[in-house]
Amino acid sequence: MKEVIYKRKVNFYETDAQGIVHHSNYPRYFEEARGYFLEKNNFPYHLVRNELNIDIVLLELTVKYRKFLQFGDIFKIKTKVYFENKYYFSFEYEVLKETNIICTGYTKHCCIDKNSKKLKRIPKQLANIINKGKDQ
Amino acid sequence: MKEVIYKRKVNFYETDAQGIVHHSNYPRYFEEARGYFLEKNNFPYHLVRNELNIDIVLLELTVKYRKFLQFGDIFKIKTKVYFENKYYFSFEYEVLKETNIICTGYTKHCCIDKNSKKLKRIPKQLANIINKGKDQ
Amino acid sequence: MKEVIYKRKVNFYETDAQGIVHHSNYPRYFEEARGYFLEKNNFPYHLVRNELNIDIVLLELTVKYRKFLQFGDIFKIKTKVYFENKYYFSFEYEVLKETNIICTGYTKHCCIDKNSKKLKRIPKQLANIINKGKDQ
Amino acid sequence: MKEVIYKRKVNFYETDAQGIVHHSNYPRYFEEARGYFLEKNNFPYHLVRNELNIDIVLLELTVKYRKFLQFGDIFKIKTKVYFENKYYFSFEYEVLKETNIICTGYTKHCCIDKNSKKLKRIPKQLANIINKGKDQ
Numbered sequence: 001m002k003e004v005i006y007k008r009k010v011n012f013y014e015t016d017a018q019g020i021v022h023h024s025n026y027p028r029y030f031e032e033a034r035g036y037f038l039e040k041n042n043f044p045y046h047l048v049r050n051e052l053n054i055d056i057v058l059l060e061l062t063v064k065y066r067k068f069l070q071f072g073d074i075f076k077i078k079t080k081v082y083f084e085n086k087y088y089f090s091f092e093y094e095v096l097k098e099t100n101i102i103c104t105g106y107t108k109h110c111c112i113d114k115n116s117k118k119l120k121r122i123p124k125q126l127a128n129i130i131n132k133g134k135d136q
Numbered sequence: 137m138k139e140v141i142y143k144r145k146v147n148f149y150e151t152d153a154q155g156i157v158h159h160s161n162y163p164r165y166f167e168e169a170r171g172y173f174l175e176k177n178n179f180p181y182h183l184v185r186n187e188l189n190i191d192i193v194l195l196e197l198t199v200k201y202r203k204f205l206q207f208g209d210i211f212k213i214k215t216k217v218y219f220e221n222k223y224y225f226s227f228e229y230e231v232l233k234e235t236n237i238i239c240t241g242y243t244k245h246c247c248i249d250k251n252s253k254k255l256k257r258i259p260k261q262l263a264n265i266i267n268k269g270k271d272q
Numbered sequence: 273m274k275e276v277i278y279k280r281k282v283n284f285y286e287t288d289a290q291g292i293v294h295h296s297n298y299p300r301y302f303e304e305a306r307g308y309f310l311e312k313n314n315f316p317y318h319l320v321r322n323e324l325n326i327d328i329v330l331l332e333l334t335v336k337y338r339k340f341l342q343f344g345d346i347f348k349i350k351t352k353v354y355f356e357n358k359y360y361f362s363f364e365y366e367v368l369k370e371t372n373i374i375c376t377g378y379t380k381h382c383c384i385d386k387n388s389k390k391l392k393r394i395p396k397q398l399a400n401i402i403n404k405g406k407d408q
Numbered sequence: 409m410k411e412v413i414y415k416r417k418v419n420f421y422e423t424d425a426q427g428i429v430h431h432s433n434y435p436r437y438f439e440e441a442r443g444y445f446l447e448k449n450n451f452p453y454h455l456v457r458n459e460l461n462i463d464i465v466l467l468e469l470t471v472k473y474r475k476f477l478q479f480g481d482i483f484k485i486k487t488k489v490y491f492e493n494k495y496y497f498s499f500e501y502e503v504l505k506e507t508n509i510i511c512t513g514y515t516k517h518c519c520i521d522k523n524s525k526k527l528k529r530i531p532k533q534l535a536n537i538i539n540k541g542k543d544q
Contacts, residue, residue, distance in 0.1 A: 013158050013300045013308065017151035017207050023466045024149055024439070027432040028285045037285065045284065046344030054301065058431045061471045071153050072318030139464065148443065148453065149436045151437045159330045160299040168295070171420065182480030194295045197335045208454030285430050289423035289479050296421055343425050 006077045008067050020068035027061055030093050030105050033077040037091075041129040052123045053114045059088070060108035068101045069095075075102060083130045084108075086121050088089040142172040146205050156174040156204035166229050166241050169213040171268045173227075187248045188259045195224070196244035197248055203238045205231075211238060220244075222257050240241045278308040278349045282341050292340035299333055302365050302377050305349040309363075313401040324395045325386045331360070334382035339374045341367075347374060355402040356380075358393050414444040414485045418477050428476035436467055438501050438513050441485040445499075449537045460531045461522045467496070470515035475510045477503075483510060491538045492516075494529050 008029065016022040038045050049055060069075055078094040093105040111120045122130070154160040174181050185191060196201065204209055214230040229241035247256045258266065280301065288294040310317050321327060341347055350366040365377035383392045394402070415479045416437065424430040446453050457463060477483055486502040501513035530538070 011300070011304055013152060013160055013303055015153035016149060017153070017155045020464050022149050023469065024432055024435040028283070031285055032283055044344060046342075049343075055426050057473075059473055061431065061469070061473075063469045065465075065467055066470075070318075071321075072316060100462070121267045125426065147440055149439055159333065160296055160303070163296040163299065164419070167421055168419055180480060182478075185479075189288050195337055197295065197333070197337075199333045200330055201329075206454075208452060208458075225393075238365050241364075270486070285424060285432055287425035288421060289425070289427045291425045294421050 003078050003080045004033070004037045004040050006033040006079065007073060008032065008074070008077070010073045012071050012072050015071050020070055021073075023065060026063050026065075026095065026103055026105060027107075029077060029095065030061075030091070030107060031077045033093060034091055034107075037079050037081065038129065041132065043125065043129060048126065049114065052111075052125065054111040054120060054123065055114050056109050057112050058107055058109055059130070060106070062106040063103055064105070065103045067100055068096070069097060069102055072121055079129050083122075083127065086127075087111075087119060089122060089130050138171045139214050139216045140169070141178050142169040142215065144168065144211055144213070146207050146209045146211070148207050151207050156206055157209075159199070159201060162199050162201075162231065162236050162239055162241060163243075165213060165231065166197075166227070166243060169215045169229060170227055170243075173215050173217065174265065177268065179261065179265060184262065185250065188247075188261065190247045190256060190259065191250050193248050194243055194245055196242070198242040199239055200241070201239045203233070205233060205234055205238055209233055217266050218261065219258075222263075223247075223255060225258060225266050275352045276305070276309045276312050277349050278305040278351065280304065280347055281342050282345045282347070284343050286313060286329065287343050288400060289354045292342055295335070295337060298335050298337075298367065298375055298377060299379075301349060301367065302333075302363070305351045305365060306363055306379075309353065309395075309399065310349050310401065313404065315397060315401060320384065320398065324383075326392060327386050328381050329384050330379055330381055332378070334378040335375055336377070337375045339369070339372055341369060341374055345369055348404070353402050355394075355399065358399075359383075361390060361402050411486050412441070412445045412448050413439040414487065415488050416440065416483055416485070418481045418483070420479050423479050426476075427448065428478055429481075431471070431473060434471050434473075434503065434513060435512055435515075437485060437503065438469075438499070438515060441487045441501060442499055442515075445487050446537065447490065448521045449540065451537060456534065457522065460519075460533065462519045462528060462531065463522050463525075464517050465520050466515055468514070470514040472513070473511045475505070475508055477505060477510055481505055489538050491530075491535065494535075495519075495527060497530060497538050503525055532539055 014021050014025045035045050075097045080092045082090040090108045095102040113120050150157050150161045172183050211233045216228045218226040224246050226244045231238040249256050284296045286293050307317050347369045352364045354362040360382050362380045367374040385392050422433045443453050446542050483505045488497040488500045498516045504511040522530050
């Protein structure tokens with residue numbers, strides 16, 4: 001599996017007074033797409049958190065906005081995952097309305113122990129998914 | 137002290153495609169007003185949570201919308217607290233832009249133990265504040 | 273059709289530091305459920321807005337919270353619509369996790385002209401849907 | 409004026425189930441800081457929109473997260489503005505809790521005509537503010 005495609009519709013409460021989706025919703029859409037990615041790999045994030053006793057932390061976020069979405073629009077997010085080293089991994093996102101690229105995004109992550117909050121190596125079960133999911 | 141007045145400005149990200157503050161933000165404004173109420177009584181909510189080991193839970197919410205707010209508007213919230221019985225207490229809110237009532241609200245609350253999540257009598261320190269704050 | 277059932281999953285960004293869905297998200301879930309209701313009746317809200325040149329305005333909101341939702345939970349919302357008179361209509365909501373009632377809600381609405389912002393009789397196309405959807 | 413400092417407190421509804429401010433709120437904090445920047449220069453954004461008949465559009469967003477904020481925390485945002493060329497300008501942000509850098513951010517913007525939605529040269533009144541505000 002090279003990429004996962006998540007489909008979504010714009011909610012009215014996600015729009016702003018410019019009549020378009022407020023830019024702060026895209027990081028939330030990315031989070032949904034990451035969640036969907038884990039789910040499609042049979043390891044949803046709430047299980048990741050409970051079974052591996054970790055939190056996945058966001059270290060870096062970039063969004064490049066090209067076009068906008070409006071209420072009623074249906075869009076999809078193509079998500080790819082990259083395994084940077086044994087501590088860090090990244091996602092790349094492409095938000096599309098039909099064939100138009102609305103925006104692109106990038107996030108970088110690590111895992112921390114849920115209790116001590118200390119950096120942890122990426123657990124094997126998660127690393128396996130990242131390995132499968134990475135662009136080949 | 138019969139009521140506390142909290143002042144606030146509308147953020148752009150709180151507007152929607154109708155060009156007004158989205159209705160789901162008023163419950164958030166009420167939460168801010170409750171926080172301000174506790175703060176003015178020298179017992180901010182993050183201390184309430186830590187020192188009394190409780191969470192304050194929202195049981196009921198009502199909002200009646202009369203007019204709307206727009207980006208750039210300055211508004212205030214008049215907050216009154218009611219001590220219903222030894223378990224429950226309520227807040228009433230009036231959102232005003234100058235002398236215009238934008239909306240009114242009501243919330244009902246109880247306290248639960250942070251760990252067991254069980255209903256708890258309102259702790260004395262909190263009850264004292266509610267007593268002082270209630271409409272006489 | 274007596275009621276419409278909308279299905280949804282809790283997003284991580286909808287949780288708060290109590291570890292549960294923040295109460296201000298339920299009015300947003302209700303909005304999604306209303307949107308789904310219109311959609312199932314082949315008249316999605318963005319078409320309502322454009323074709324009838326109206327905005328549907330929220331006048332009143334009540335939520336009664338009984339239990340809570342957590343990240344990863346799947347829930348459904350049962351939505352019923354009521355036709356109060358030729359100007360006002362209301363929705364009732366039941367948020368369920370399996371067979372547990374998480375919360376119930378009520379919203380009251382009217383239609384305004386998109387340009388003049390004046391109250392308008394409920395347009396026939398919308399009234400027909402409300403008629404079909406109302407509890408018999 | 410080389411930079412503007414905006415002060416803020418974390419709201420409870422901005423936290424997530426990790427017990428910290430959800431990452432998607434920082435772009436919103438940045439927007440507030442930009443608004444404060446314009447306000448301190450006597451040209452608040454709602455006047456910019458109305459008087460110059462433009463919308464300021466966000467083209468790019470980067471956030472680097474180092475530490476986290478929790479409910480009850482007071483933080484400040486140092487904002488600097490850069491005048492890239494006659495069409496584009498950028499802001500840099502530093503979110504601080506006392507002397508600790510919580511995160512840093514960058515946003516890039518342009519102006520569009522509110523009606524035609526077409527790219528416009530930065531209007532003189534706005535350019536003057538950016539000139540004053542830029543790092544010297």
